[in-house]
Amino acid sequence: MxxxxxxxxxxxxxxxxxxxxxxxxxxxxxxxxxxxxxxxxxxxxxxxxxxxxxxxxxxxxxxxxxxxxxxxxxxxxxxxxxxxxxxxxxxxxxxxxxxxxxxxxxxxxxxxxxxSPGVVFALVSALFAVMGNYMYNIKPNYFIGIRVPWTLESEDNWKKTHHLASRMWFVAGIIMAILTLLLPTTPGMIVFFAGTFLITTIPIIYSYKLFIKERNQKNQL
Structure with missing residues (x-):
């Protein structure tokens, strides 16, 4: 290294x-x-x-x-x-x-x-897959990962969120890379931006739901 x-x-x-x-x-x-x-x-x-x-x-x-x-x-x-x-x-x-x-x-x-412009989309998608591969066991930090208040406050929330995000980024990155290379420019662009939106927002929504669940459990004690 x-x-x-x-x-x-x-x-x-x-x-x-x-x-x-x-x-x-x-x-x-x-x-x-x-x-x-x-x-x-x-x-x-x-x-x-x-x-x-x-x-x-x-x-x-x-x-x-x-x-x-x-x-x-x-x-x-x-x-x-x-x-x-x-x-x-x-x-x-x-x-x-x-x-x-x-x-x-x-x-x-x-x-x-x-x-083809699809090459650029494919390269970025491949980078998503690489980042997803490293994201699975990444520890809490303020610079890399799904850094929202509820993941930074709870190590369990951080771990579960990044396990999900890691799988999504890796699989979606590979699929997006292949599709953006094979499809014409406009459909490829739609696939890229839609995929990017999903792999970004779904882990955040998931982490927020975990936060609400943890908060409700504490309130019941």
């Missing part, structure tokens, strides 16, 4: 190196935004690419450093013993953001999206 944590920095910086290497070949005006069909609908100066590139790099580094240092900033007592799992999640997220970063620069430089 230590070697992987060092190599991931190369992946995070790779898109910047790529942009620098193709800079002289870029036209002064490049595509900066695309519609859902992959067609450019806004152009601008190639210098704007540096702003986007540096912003994405900053987000990648910021998220990576936050997750890999949870044990230092999270007051929950489980943070230190879960750090190895957090590190793996941080690497997965950083790698995902680097791939998206590369796609943004590549699409702008070519003036077209050379891949």
């Amino acid at each position: 230590k070697i992987l944590k060092k190599i991931i920095w190369l992946f995070m910086l790779a898109p910047i190196v790529y942009l620098f290497s193709i800079w002289q070949q870029l036209p002064e005006s490049v595509a900066l935004h695309f519609d859902i069909n992959g067609n450019p609908d806004r152009y601008g100066s190639k210098k704007e690419l540096w702003g986007s590139a540096l912003l994405l790099l900053g987000v990648s580094i910021g998220v990576y450093l936050m997750i890999t240092n949870i044990n230092r900033i999270d007051p929950k007592r489980y943070a230190k013993e879960m750090q190895d799992k957090y590190d793996k999640m941080a690497v997965a997220i950083a790698l995902f953001l680097s791939v998206i970063h590369f796609f943004v620069i590549s699409s702008a430089s070519s003036g077209r999206i050379s891949f």
Whole structure:
């Protein structure tokens, strides 16, 4: 894991190196935004690419450093013993953001999206599956997971909620990844956003019902 944590920095910086290497070949005006069909609908100066590139790099580094240092900033007592799992999640997220970063620069430089928008939805869905795999035994913390008041107040609520969320994210992530690759753009987009909404809201509703049940049991004592 230590070697992987060092190599991931190369992946995070790779898109910047790529942009620098193709800079002289870029036209002064490049595509900066695309519609859902992959067609450019806004152009601008190639210098704007540096702003986007540096912003994405900053987000990648910021998220990576936050997750890999949870044990230092999270007051929950489980943070230190879960750090190895957090590190793996941080690497997965950083790698995902680097791939998206590369796609943004590549699409702008070519003036077209050379891949189906469904590929992006599939990548995000695959990330959901990866996160679901790590979520099953994640301990209470203030940064990662289903962080609502009733899960943070009860370890039992947190555990049951994340057992459910883990299974949902893993299975739904795989199904969504397959469907968004196979379906046309619009149906694939509907599947992606509907699936994302469900795997986000259902665990929260479930955790709230657990909270109400626990509260009623205490009131009956």
